[in-house]
Amino acid sequence: MWNYNFTDAPRDGLTKVVIAVANSRKTRWCVWNNYARHWSGLLEGEQPLAFQIIEHPDSGKLSLPMGMNL
Numbered sequence: 006m007w008n009y010n011f012t013d014a015p016r017d018g019l020t021k022v023v024i025a026v027a028n029s030r031k032t033r034w035c036v037w038n039n040y041a042r043h044w045s046g047l048l049e050g051e052q053p054l055a056f057q058i059i060e061h062p063d064s065g066k067l068s069l070p071m072g073m074n075l
Contacts, residue, residue: 006059
């Protein structure tokens, strides 16, 4: 679900989000850049409209297969 409130966007510098570009049909994979204080992945002049955090359904329950000792 798209979130239009960017105050809810993760700004930890690690979490990837998909950002919808305003006045366009484009989306971009972005990460918050803590040093430059902007979304890396957006091209110059692109304005963010909304964002989504994409998570894999099995992201919380990953384990190695039986017999794998790493």
